[in-house]
Amino acid sequence: MKLDFVSVGEVMIQFNAMTPGPLRTVSTFEKHVAGSEANVMAGLSRLGHKTGLITRVGKDEFGSAIVAALKAEDVDTSRVTVDPSSPTGIYFTQRHFPVLGESVLTYYRKGSAASNLDETDIDVDYVMNTKSIHITGITPALSASCAKAVWKMFQFAKETGLGTSFDTNVRPKLWRDMATARGALSNYLASKVVLTNGGDLEILLARMSMKDAAAEVLKKGAEVVAVKLASAGAYARSRTEEAQVPAFRVPHVEDVIGAGDAFDAAFLSSYLGGRPLSESLQRGCAAGALVVTVRGDMEALPRQEDLEAFLASNQSET
Ligand code: KDG
Secondary structure, three states, X not given: OOEEEEEEOOOEEEEEEXXXXXXXXXXXXXXXXXXXXXXXXXXXXXXXXXXXXXXXXEOXXXXXXXXXXXXXXXXXXXXXXXXXXXXXXXXXXXXXXXXXXXXXXXXXXXXXXXXXXXXXXXOHHHHHOEEEEEEEOOHHHHOHHHHHHHHHHHHHHHHHOOEEEEEOOOOHHHOOOHHHHHHHHHHHHHOOEEEEEHHHHHHHOOOOOHHHHHHHHHHOOOOEEEEEOHHHOEEEEEOOOEEEEOOOOOOOOOOOOOHHHHHHHHHHHHHHOOOOHXXXXXXXXXXXXXXXXXXXXXXXXXXXXXXXXXXXXXHHHO
16 A cells, blocks of 8 residues: 555653643543654544554553554554553643643653664655655654664655655753754754744754744755744745745634644645645644644544635634
């Protein structure tokens, strides 16, 4: 089976606080399956693309839940390895505290099965059989062997002319310091499509305005860079075009985590499918808006018909 997109990264069990406020006061949590790379693969799958994920899970109940969830999303799991000696990673989501409208993640993933991913997990025949790879700045932060695995997949994709997309996804909690993150992630800015946000651009290309930083990313080899601006919408720049769209207003923000991945899926599907830059941004923002209205990263990822329905009901906002 030829795939459209393949990614590599950790999938975890997310325990999302049922009530807002500091985790020390929360007594009930809801279980979800999440992880940036898996979210994007699930999002693309719902939009009609064939996707696969390379990862490792523990030989435990949570590992089984992850494999079942990926299968339910039609994400190919043939390169998911079950590791009997390390656990599946988990994390907790604290919502609306200390900043209203934002969420804080607490990870328990050190030494997890996925953090042991290495170059042997990157089966080049499998990668070769896909049109495009998607990587993020999270996986290289998990361990030295994860960093090597991602680099192998990226180099292979570049050498063989596959498409490449990279979400900067700088997660400060996973890096020793930001200089280390910058050193490890800068080379990936030569991906065909770079997906990022204002904060990450500041970390990776210090002291530049957002538009100058986007132009700098293009100089590093990207064909297009999309900058997610949360409630301010999104901006994109290609070698020939620039576009900016406002965000969609949502009546209630439940949990913002996962919105960026939903954006990535809808933007990649639209832009690589030949839609104009501004329309691709608009569809990305629409997918992100849907995801912030629920807890969990994957649950509200839209199908094509959901995107159309959402856009039709939000004409006046754009
Ligand atoms: O983009 C959403 C992710 O941040 C979340 O699912 C957890 O993958 C995760 C991470 O490493 O932060």
